[in-house]
Amino acid sequence: MKNELHCAKLMRHGTESEGLSMKDLQEYIKCPKADTHNHLNLGMHYDSYLQWSGSPIPDFPRSMDGLDEMHEIISKYTRPRCRTAEDVVSLVDMSIQDAIEDGVTVLEGSIDIGFVIHFKKDTELFLKTVSGLVDKYAGKIDIRPELGLGKTFDKDKISRWAPELMDSGVFKSIDLYGPEIEDGIDEFKYLFEKAERLGLKKRAHVGEFSDAKSVRRFVEFFDLHEVQHGIGAAQDESVLKFLADRKVRCNVCPWSNVMLGAVTSLKEHPVKKMLDAGVSVSIGTDDLLFFGKTVSEQIYDLVRESVITPQDADRLLNAGLVS
Numbered sequence: 109m110k111n112e113l114h115c116a117k118l119m120r121h122g123t124e125s126e127g128l129s130m131k132d133l134q135e136y137i138k139c140p141k142a143d144t145h146n147h148l149n150l151g152m153h154y155d156s157y158l159q160w161s162g163s164p165i166p167d168f169p170r171s172m173d174g175l176d177e178m179h180e181i182i183s184k185y186t187r188p189r190c191r192t193a194e195d196v197v198s199l200v201d202m203s204i205q206d207a208i209e210d211g212v213t214v215l216e217g218s219i220d221i222g223f224v225i226h227f228k229k230d231t232e233l234f235l236k237t238v239s240g241l242v243d244k245y246a247g248k249i250d251i252r253p254e255l256g257l258g259k260t261f262d263k264d265k266i267s268r269w270a271p272e273l274m275d276s277g278v279f280k281s282i283d284l285y286g287p288e289i290e291d292g293i294d295e296f297k298y299l300f301e302k303a304e305r306l307g308l309k310k311r312a313h314v315g316e317f318s319d320a321k322s323v324r325r326f327v328e329f330f331d332l333h334e335v336q337h338g339i340g341a342a343q344d345e346s347v348l349k350f351l352a353d354r355k356v357r358c359n360v361c362p363w364s365n366v367m368l369g370a371v372t373s374l375k376e377h378p379v380k381k382m383l384d385a386g387v388s389v390s391i392g393t394d395d396l397l398f399f400g401k402t403v404s405e406q407i408y409d410l411v412r413e414s415v416i417t418p419q420d421a422d423r424l425l426n427a428g429l430v431s
């Protein structure tokens with residue numbers, strides 16, 4: 109609460125002294141905020157990663173030609189460097205520390221179910237470790253672990269592990285990601301129904317590269333509370349209205365969209381269109397390692413490039429903090 113008041117005061121100060129209400133980057137960093145879209149194994153600055161891994165990724169970070177090129181880099185560099193449970197903990201720990209550094213107070217971070225393998229398939233140890241990280245940073249940052257479900261991951265392992273992991277109470281949400289196609293989504297329906305029964309937040313990645321129709325279809329099919337990305341919805345006013353009426357928040361990652369070529373430039377980003385249509389939008393880093401911009405930096409860049417107004421920026425900050 110103290111910080112929120114401080115934030116409002118800073119904004120008024122900016123208005124009076126400069127005739128503008130744009131905050132500088134440091135002021136955005138000081139504002140309490142959430143990172144609502146963060147894959148915790150890739151959520152750290154490249155500098156932090158490099159110091160830990162000791163193995164550089166050539167010509168990095170750089171723009172990529174879609175998710176295929178990103179997945180090539182993952183298979184060649186980051187995945188081989190993460191072999192043990194200790195590696196997973198180190199990566200997640202770095203992401204948490206870099207989020208704290210950016211003034212993130214609520215971290216809705218995704219941990220992929222596949223990492224259970226690094227814990228020698230010991231789901232109890234996996235859960236204990238995730239809880240341990242939450243406790244380690246209690247008081248500094250509110251970490252709300254999310255169970256990440258890859259569409260292409262072994263379905264037998266998912267059906268064996270996901271129910272127990274969801275029942276544990278450690279995970280506050282689930283997120284389905286992978287190819288943004290409808291083929292095969294029915295195989296995950298039972299987990300979304302379970303999430304509903306348990307009161308877990310239901311999310312899926314859609315509308316990063318896919319169209320407005322697919323966003324609507326995923327929201328309806330899984331009864332999603334939130335969409336990871338969802339920018340494809342901006343192609344169709346009726347889908348924007350659908351999201352606004354249904355109060356489905358989109359956790360948008362502008363620099364991820366630019367770096368992967370989902371939008372041509374930050375200037376062209378549809379976040380303003382989504383906000384103006386009444387859609388609840390918050391900002392996430394997606395993979396800070398790859399895209400290099402924190403939540404504060406992304407909001408600052410959007411205002412600086414006049415994509416959004418300072419008032420929109422405050423809406424983005426507040427939307428993330430509403431659970």
Ligand SMILES: [Zn+2]
Pocket residue numbers: 145147313336394
């Ligand atoms: Zn993502």
